[in-house]
């Protein structure tokens with residue numbers, strides 16, 4: 722569990738988009754997910770990651786201090802770039818309490834869910850509002866299970 726700090730009991734989330742560096746393939750993605758799940762278990766963090774068309778869309782949720790620390794690590798991580806924050810807010814409860822880091826990729830079967838929240842057919846999370854990103858992730862995650870690549 723996280724170290725006790727003054728804000729250890731404030732639950733927050735953070736949603737960002739980024740672009741993968743060119744060498745992120747299925748193997749690299751698997752390593753990112755494994756690292757994320759191991760660290761998140763230790764830090765009281767849960768969440769959801771989408772990877773598609775070389776874009777990442779991720780929500781992390783957990784204690785404020787740990788979420789802030791992870792933000793710094795993510796910004797410094799050379800496996801992706803152009804990190805853009807969509808939303809950070811306090812939470813009453815977690816959206817993904819069971820998932821240390823769930824993963825999904827909007828497949829053709831999920832195209833209808835994607836277009837529901839998007840102005841474009843192609844998945845481009847930089848074009849999503851925070852509200853659309855949240856709706857998309859919640860609906861996609863209800864279709865998928867625990868992370869596998």
Ligand SMILES: Cc1cc2nc3c(=O)[nH]c(=O)nc-3n(C[C@H](O)[C@H](O)[C@H](O)COP(=O)(O)O)c2cc1C
Pocket residue numbers: 753756757758760761768770777779781791794795796798800801822
């Ligand atoms: C797209 C993406 C998502 C990531 N998600 C997480 C995450 O949920 N939790 C985590 O601890 N690290 C995540 N990482 C890895 C962090 O950027 C960083 O490498 C790691 O937290 C550093 O851990 P360390 O300080 O123990 O070396 C992610 C990296 C990428 C590229």
